[in-house]
Amino acid sequence: MKLALEPAEQLLQEDVRAFLATHAPDASEIPHALDDRMAFLREWQARCYEAGFVGRAWPAEFGGGGRPTSEQIVVDQELAAAGAPEFPSVVGLDVLGPAILAFGTDEQRARYVRPILAAEELWAQGFSEPEAGSDLASLRTTAVETDEGWVLNGQKTWISWGQFARWCGVLARTDPELPKHKGISLLVVDMASPGLEVRPMEQITGHAEFCELFLDDVVVPSENMLGGRGDGWKIAMHVVGHERGTAALPRQVMLRTWLDRLVADAAAAGVLADERAQDELARALIEIEVLRHHASRTMAAFLNGGAVGPESSGVKLLMAQAEQTLCATALDVLGDAGAGPFWHERYLYSRAASVYGGTQQIQRDIIANRILSLPAE
Amino acid sequence: MDLQLTDEQRWLAESVDELVARADAGSVWRSLGEFGAFEVGGDGLGAVELALIARGLGARLAPLPYADAAAVHYALDLGGAAVVPCLAEPGRRYAPAEPATAIVDGRVSGEKDAVPYAAAAELFAVPATADGDAVLAIVSATRTSIEARPTLDETVAPAHVRLEEVEPESIEGDAETIRTIAAAAAVLVSAEAVGAAGSLHELAREYAGQRRQFGRPIAGFQALRHILADMYVQLESAWSSVLYAAASLDERDADATRASAISKAYAARATQQVAHGALQVFGGIAFTAEHPAHRHLRRIVVRGGSYGSARDHERAVARSLARAAS
Secondary structure, three states: OEOOOOHHHHHHHHHHHHHHHHHOOOHHHOOOOHHHHHHHHHHHHHHHHHOOOOOOOOOHHHOOOOOOHHHHHHHHHHHHHOOOOOOOOHHHHHHHHHHHHHHOOHHHHHHHHHHHHOOOOOEEEEOOEOOEOOOHHHOOOEEEEOOOOEEEEEEEEEEEOHHHOOEEEEEEEOOOOOOOOOOEEEEEEEOOOOOEEEEEEOOOOOOOOEEEEEEEEEEEOHHHEEOOOOOHHHHHHHHHHHHHHHHHHHHHHHHHHHHHHHHHHHHHOOOOOOHHHHHHHHHHHHHHHHHHHHHHHHHHHHHOOOOOOOHHHHHHHHHHHHHHHHHHHHHHHHHHHHHHHHHHHHHHHHOOOOOOOOOHHHHHHHHHHHHOOOOOO | OEOOOOHHHHHHHHHHHHHHHHOOHHHHHHHHHHHOOOOEOOOOEOHHHHHHHHHHHHHOOOOOOHHHHHHHHHHOOOOOOOEEEOOEOOOOOOOOOOOOOEEEOOEEEEEEEEEOOHHHOOEEEEEEEEOOEEEEEEEEHHHOEEEEOOOOOOOOOOEEEEEEEEOOOEEEOOHHHHHHHHHHHHHHHHHHHHHHHHHHHHHHHHHHHHOEEOOEEHHHOHHHHHHHHHHHHHHHHHHHHHHHHHHHHHOOOOOHHHHHHHHHHHHHHHHHHHHHHHHHHHHHHHHOOOOOHHHHHHHHHHHHHOOOOHHHHHHHHHHHHHHHHO
16 A cells, blocks of 8 residues: 555656646637637647657557556646646547557557547547437447448437547447347447538537437448447447546546635635535535545556456446535535636536436446345346 | 555454454453554554454454554554543544643643543543643543443443543653544544444345345345445445545655544544445344344444544534635
8 A cells, every 4th residue: 555656656747747837728728619629629639649648558559658557647637636628539538549459450459549649530439329328238220231331320429529520439239139238339430421410419508518420321341340249338338437447536636626716716705714614615525535535446456457347336426426516515605606607517517427427326236236246136 | 546455454454353253352452462453663553554453343343442542552652551542522622632631730630521442441541731732641541530421332432531630650742642643543443433334234235135025135126226335335435535544644644634534524424324224224123122233333323423523523624624725
C-alpha cells in the first residue's frame, strides 16, 4: 500500500503541470459555435498528443506511448485538476479504441488507433436503440451478409457527437436465429456511407451532444468487423466495464474542482457562514473523497495486471451519487438565481449520471449477480 | 497511489482471524499481545495493519478495547497495556486536543464522556491542559471514578469518567500526540465497525439464498437483491476510506487528520446503513434476542459514536472548508 506517487510519476506530474501552465486554453478562448468549438478542441487534443499526454499507455507500435497505465491516470488527473477541456475523441479513447486494441486485427489497429489519439478521426458508439436501452441485448439492427459486404438496417440512439464522427462502432444482429446475447457482432461503419442519416437531438441542457442514427441498406465492407462474428456482446461488455473503471479518477478530480468552485460561490454569496450550508458542502466533499479512495483501491487491482471486473459497478454507483449530491447541493445552497447557468447546466446533466453507461439499477444487478452470486431471479 | 494489500498484510489478517476463532474469550487479549498486535512502529505494525486486526476482531464482535488501546500504542510506547483514550468531554464540542480537563499542581481534574470499555481498562490516556498547553496524562483507571451510562451495547459500555486531583502515572506528548491518537482511534474503530458490518452482510447474503417465500429464495427478488448490492458498496467503500486514512497516517501525509475525519464520518453512517439493510433482509427473525443481527447492529451504532460521531466529524470537515474559503 502506497499513497505517494513514484518518482517517475512525480516528474511526469511536473511535466504536465508545466505544459498546462503554458498551453491550457482558458474557458473564454473556447468558441461557442459548435463547429468552431469542435475544431478548437481537436487542435487541443492534437497538441496534448504531441506532448505525449494522450494514449500514453497504448502500444507504441500503434501510436501510443507504451508506458504504464498509472502514468495515463496521473496525466488525466492533472488535466482534470486544471479544468482543461475534455478531448473530443472521448468515445474513441474510452470505448472503441480499447476495443480495437483488445479485439481488432493488426491491420485494424494500424488503420484506426493513431487517428483516434491525434483527434484526426472521431468515433461514435452505436450501441443503444430506441427499444434496446438497459436491455441492450434485445437490439434489432440487422446486418446481412452479401457479396458486397454486410448490409445494415435499423436505428441507433444516444450517439455522442455523431454529427462529427468519421466512424461508428455499430452493434448489429448478424445471426438472428441465435439466442439474444449471441448472434451480435460489432461493425465499423463509415459515417459517410450512403443510406446513413444522422439527426442531432436537443438535450435538456440546451446542447445537441447526442444524435439519432438511421441505417437504411448501409453497406459495410466485410473486413470492417471487429473481432469474430458473434463477438459483439463480449466486446461491448468488456469496453463498458473498462470505461466505468478508468473514467472514475479523472471524473473525481473534476468533481473536486467543482466543489472548490461551489465553496467559493457560497462565500461570495455570503451563505458560507451558515452552519447548515457548511454541513451540506462537507457531506458533498466526503462523497467525492470516498469516491477517490474507493476508485483508487479498485483501480489498484487493475493496474497490477488484473481485469476491470464487476467491482467497477460499485465505483459507477458512487460516482453518479457523488456528482448528483454535489450538483443538488449547489442548487440548494446557492438558490436558483444564485446558482446561475454554470450550476443549472451541471445540475441537469448530473441527473443523467445515474442513467448513462448502465443505470444504477443495472449496476446493482451486476453486483448481485456477479459479486454476491445471489441465486437467479 | 496503490491501495492494494501486500501478501504480508493478507497473511496478518488471516492469522488474526484464526487466533480469535481459536482462543476462548478470556485469553484473546493475551494471545493478541503474544502475537505482537501491539508492536507498533519501526519494523512492527502501522495503522494499516492495526486496522486489519481491528476489522478481524470486529467481524467476530470480540468484546475488547483493541482499537482503543492500539490507537494509543500507535503514538506512544506503553508496553501493550490495556489503555483507553478519553477524548470526549460532557457538554462540549468534540475537540480532543482542546480539553477543559486540567493539570494543576501535577494533579489531573476533569470529566470525560463516552469512554469505551472503561471498566476493563488498566490505564486511561487523558488529554489535559497544563499551563495553557495540551498534554496527555496517563492515569491508572483505579484512581478515577467510573460511572456507567445507558448504552445500546453493554459490551463496549461507554462510561463517564471523573478525575479528581488524580496523580498521573506519567505525562506524555503534546497536542500533536493527542491529534494522532484521535485520528488513529477514529480510523481503528471504523475498521472494527466495518468488520462487524461485513460479517453481518455475509449472514444476510446467506440467509437470503436459503429463506423461501412465494415458492422461491427471497434473494431472487430484485427489491432485496438491490438492498444487498447497496450494502456491499457501502461496506467496500467504507473499507477503502479506512485503508486510505490509515495509509495517510502511516505516510505522515499532511492531510491525515482530515482523511481520518472523512473516513470516520463516512464509515459510521455507511456501516449503520449496512446493518439496517441486513435487518430488513432478515425480517422478523432479526428481532428475536437469540439472532445475532442485533449484536452487530448494537456494536456498529455504538462504535459509530466512539471518538466523535459522524456529525462531529462532518462538522470538523465543514469548519475547515469554511475556514479555507474565508
